[in-house]
Amino acid sequence: MLPRLDGYAVAQRIREDEGTTAHVPIVMLTAEGDVEQRIRGLRMGADDYLMKPFHPAELIARIRSLLARFSPTLDAGAAAPTGSVLVFYGAKGGVGTTTLAINAAIALHKETGRNVALVDGNLQFGDHRVFLDLGLDRKSVVDIVSAPTVDAELVRQVMVRHDSGIDVLLAPPSPETAELVTPDHFPAILDILRSTYDFVVVDVDERLDELNLRIFDAAQAIHVVLTADLASLKNVRIVLETLANLAYERSRIKLVLNRSTAFTGISVKNAEGALRHRIDTQIVNDYRGAISGLNSGQPVLESRPDSALGRAIVEMARAIDADRQREIAG
Numbered sequence: 001m002l003p004r005l006d007g008y009a010v011a012q013r014i015r016e017d018e019g020t021t022a023h024v025p026i027v028m029l030t031a032e033g034d035v036e037q038r039i040r041g042l043r044m045g046a047d048d049y050l051m052k053p054f055h056p057a058e059l060i061a062r063i064r065s066l067l068a069r070f071s072p073t074l075d076a077g078a079a080a081p082t083g084s085v086l087v088f089y090g091a092k093g094g095v096g097t098t099t100l101a102i103n104a105a106i107a108l109h110k111e112t113g114r115n116v117a118l119v120d121g122n123l124q125f126g127d128h129r130v131f132l133d134l135g136l137d138r139k140s141v142v143d144i145v146s147a148p149t150v151d152a153e154l155v156r157q158v159m160v161r162h163d164s165g166i167d168v169l170l171a172p173p174s175p176e177t178a179e180l181v182t183p184d185h186f187p188a189i190l191d192i193l194r195s196t197y198d199f200v201v202v203d204v205d206e207r208l209d210e211l212n213l214r215i216f217d218a219a220q221a222i223h224v225v226l227t228a229d230l231a232s233l234k235n236v237r238i239v240l241e242t243l244a245n246l247a248y249e250r251s252r253i254k255l256v257l258n259r260s261t262a263f264t265g266i267s268v269k270n271a272e273g274a275l276r277h278r279i280d281t282q283i284v285n286d287y288r289g290a291i292s293g294l295n296s297g298q299p300v301l302e303s304r305p306d307s308a309l310g311r312a313i314v315e316m317a318r319a320i321d322a323d324r325q326r327e328i329a330g
């Protein structure tokens with residue numbers, strides 16, 4: 001119970017204040033089970049009703065579904081989104097997430113001929129400009145979020161074409177401007193990209209914050225990148241638990257073991273046992289392949305596609321594309 005207002009009055013007040021264009025989704029949580037109270041809540045403007053005690057996963061599922069129902073449609077003219085959003089998420093820094101995201105995007109384009117967008121989701125310290133040799137003068141996500149309206153044409157203008165044939169949405173050129181991007185922006189931008197590209201590959205850093213979770217929500221697959229060491233396994237375990245508590249379907253989560261052939265004393269079997277999750281993809285340890293790309297400002301798929309690392313990433317891209325084809329076929 002609130003001190004002066006009850007939940008019904010709060011709902012009514014929100015509805016009165018929001019005007020005709022906005023709609024704040026409201027879920028009423030209550031101990032009262034009878035139909036009259038329920039109807040009263042709905043009449044006062046609640047969109048959904050949940051009786052205590054409830055499972056947190058149910059609350060989250062209902063909030064998600066309301067957010068999806070009432071999130072603003074930004075571009076009425078855009079085609080229906082049919083592309084796949086693939087997140088590459090490093091549960092710990094330095095495990096190779098950016099290397100895999102960038103090169104998987106290029107491999108998907110080169111090997112399967114798909115249209116591919118690559119998004120740098122590491123807003124404060126995005127590395128894509130360096131990895132792809134794109135200067136600070138190139139447009140970034142800030143040019144989208146600072147415009148009065150976001151539509152497909154604006155997004156198209158901000159995407160930067162890389163020599164490999166993929167289009168890149170760069171992170172802001174400086175950390176201060178990263179704050180302009182809010183959790184509400186990404187779902188809308190990803191939706192627009194999905195209606196233009198077959199694949200939208202997003203490089204996401206380790207923070208499990210609102211912004212990253214909204215990106216996860218929009219993703220068809222979340223590739224969690226890890227290495228076989230204790231610190232990385234510990235983080236992945238926490239991430240898997242958190243995503244399970246937030247009711248993310250396990251089938252959307254793929255584990256990618258990077259540098260799988262490096263000697264760490266922890267085998268693939270041990271890692272799978274510790275995580276109670278199968279490793280879906282293994283990428284070999286190939287320091288020369290990885291570094292040759294970095295030093296030349298050219299991704300390994302461009303500079304040394306025949307290296308062990310290049311071949312492993314091409315194989316992963318083919319499997320990703322085959323999965324998507326299976327999903328489309330139903």
Ligand SMILES: Nc1ncnc2c1ncn2[C@@H]1O[C@H](COP(=O)(O)OP(=O)(O)OP(=O)(O)O)[C@@H](O)[C@H]1O
Pocket residue numbers: 090092093094095096097098099100122127205258259283284285286287288290291294309
């Ligand atoms: N399979 C691999 N074999 C050998 N070295 C690799 C491999 N993958 C990545 N690396 C190297 O690991 C380092 C970190 O890679 P990268 O920047 O892609 O990781 P990250 O997880 O995105 O890091 P950050 O937390 O800084 O964003 C780089 O020097 C890269 O060349």
Ligand SMILES: [Mg+2]
Pocket residue numbers: 097098099122127
């Ligand atoms: Mg990175």
